[in-house]
Amino acid sequence: xxxxxxxxxxxxxxxxxxxxxxxxxxxxxxxxxxxxxxxxxxxxxxxxxxxxxxxxxxxxxxxxxxxxxxxxxxxxxxxxxxxxxxxxxxxxxxxxxxxxxxxxxxxxxxxxxxxxxxxxxxxxxxxxxxxxxxxxxxxxx
Amino acid sequence: xxxxxxxxxxxxxxxxxxxxxxxxxxxxxxxxxxxxxxxxxxxxxxxxxxxxxxxxxxxxxxxxxxxxxxxxxxxxxxxxxxxxxxxxxxxxxxxxxxxxxxxxxxxxxxxxxxxxxxxxxxxxxxxxxxxxxxxxxxxxxxxxxxxxxxxxxxxxxxxxxxxxxxxxxxxxxxxxxxxxxxxxxxxxxxxxxxxxxxxxxxxxxxxxxxxxxxxxxxxxxxxxxxxxxxxxxxxxxxxxxxxxxxxx
Numbered sequence: 001x002x003x004x005x006x007x008x009x010x011x012x013x014x015x016x017x018x019x020x021x022x023x024x025x026x027x028x029x030x031x032x033x034x035x036x037x038x039x040x041x042x043x044x045x046x047x048x049x050x051x052x053x054x055x056x057x058x059x060x061x062x063x064x065x066x067x068x069x070x071x072x073x074x075x076x077x078x079x080x081x082x083x084x085x086x087x088x089x090x091x092x093x094x095x096x097x098x099x100x101x102x103x104x105x106x107x108x109x110x111x112x113x114x115x116x117x118x119x120x121x122x123x124x125x126x127x128x129x130x131x132x133x134x135x136x137x138x139x140x141x
Numbered sequence: 142x143x144x145x146x147x148x149x150x151x152x153x154x155x156x157x158x159x160x161x162x163x164x165x166x167x168x169x170x171x172x173x174x175x176x177x178x179x180x181x182x183x184x185x186x187x188x189x190x191x192x193x194x195x196x197x198x199x200x201x202x203x204x205x206x207x208x209x210x211x212x213x214x215x216x217x218x219x220x221x222x223x224x225x226x227x228x229x230x231x232x233x234x235x236x237x238x239x240x241x242x243x244x245x246x247x248x249x250x251x252x253x254x255x256x257x258x259x260x261x262x263x264x265x266x267x268x269x270x271x272x273x274x275x276x277x278x279x280x281x282x283x284x285x286x287x288x289x290x291x292x293x294x295x296x297x298x299x300x301x302x303x304x305x306x307x308x309x310x311x312x313x314x315x316x317x318x319x320x321x322x323x324x325x326x327x328x329x330x331x332x333x334x335x336x337x338x339x340x341x342x343x344x345x346x347x348x349x350x351x352x353x354x355x356x357x358x359x360x361x362x363x364x365x366x367x368x369x370x371x372x373x374x375x376x377x378x379x380x381x382x383x384x385x386x387x388x389x
Contacts, residue, residue: 016156017239017247022305029212033302036350099349103368110283 039095045088048081097122145171147222148229149180151192154240162240164231165189171226177217178206181232181244194244201358204294208244209233214296214356235299237308251295254311257337258319265329281326288321288366290359297353297363303346310346311337313353313363320366323373339374347371 027033059065100122101115146168154162169180185192196206199218206217211231238246297313304310319338323331347367354364
């Protein structure tokens with residue numbers, strides 16, 4: 001029979017421990033944290049575009065409403081909103097595609113398919129889908 | 142050259158003598174080939190024997206000497222003084238863990254989490270020793286090898302703000318190790334690990350800050366392991382919804 005090792009945890013032994021609080025500005029302490037917060041913030045623009053598309057779809061059956069919506073799109077406020085939102089959505093998309101190799105792992109025997117190839121194929125798919133959507137809508141217009 | 146020095150600002154917490162931590166400055170000789178751990182050992186041996194810290198192998202294998210060096214989680218055996226000289230170096234215990242004494246943190250929580258995710262190999266079928274080894278092809282080994290390089294140094298936890306805000310989060314290393322065994326062709330306990338790692342406190346609490354991967358001294362890529370586990374869980378969920386008659 002072998003002897004059992006007894007471990008006593010510092011907490012159970014009644015040792016005093018110091019717990020350091022996480023400061024509210026933790027995300028300013030490191031560049032990677034800051035860029036993460038920027039990425040999170042850009043979700044708002046992505047959500048904004050989703051709402052915009054829903055509103056546009058909602059107006060689609062009513063010619064007058066659709067026309068009014070397009071007029072609003074041409075307003076200075078709307079253009080300013082797009083000037084802010086577009087770079088945010090582009091940043092969000094780029095960071096998203098750059099992270100895809102982390103989640104998508106493809107093996108070719110013992111070799112892992114290059115992360116550049118995984119991200120690159122996502123970019124190509126993005127361009128093709130964007131082109132098709134633009135072609136569909138611009139063609140229809 | 143020989144009398145050049147560098148300043149170390151070291152976090153001190155001596156629970157029996159003071160209720161709040163403080164920083165103590167030490168002047169240590171500057172040597173190009175010294176790492177922060179060498180400087181700490183110089184302090185311990187020559188200047189102040191009361192300074193307490195963990196270390197063992199001095200070669201980036203044991204994972205004992207992880208500390209915050211100028212706010213970044215590092216193995217102090219791999220953090221060269223020359224990369225900071227002539228500025229002072231601030232040395233603190235790993236972030237987000239309770240401090241027991243000076244630079245020593247309480248790692249109980251991490252050890253408990255390793256147990257929660259069954260971070261060990263459970264063979265699909267136990268066989269007697271006389272039947273020989275559990276064989277594996279090089280391709281099968283490649284699938285999990287990166288995650289098996291983890292040395293349990295906990296730098297990834299000290300880099301993870303999610304763990305800092307939600308200590309119940311199972312965390313990067315424990316999930317990477319769970320993934321390491323789930324991907325091992327010899328293992329058969331993925332279902333036993335599922336409850337812990339596919340829970341909210343598991344992979345779904347991760348917001349993909351990604352700093353765990355940046356600080357990992359062994360290039361384990363815990364952030365990748367977590368995202369891959371998310372894909373696995375999502376695929377399983379869709380399969381169970383679309384094909385409820387299927388096994389998985």
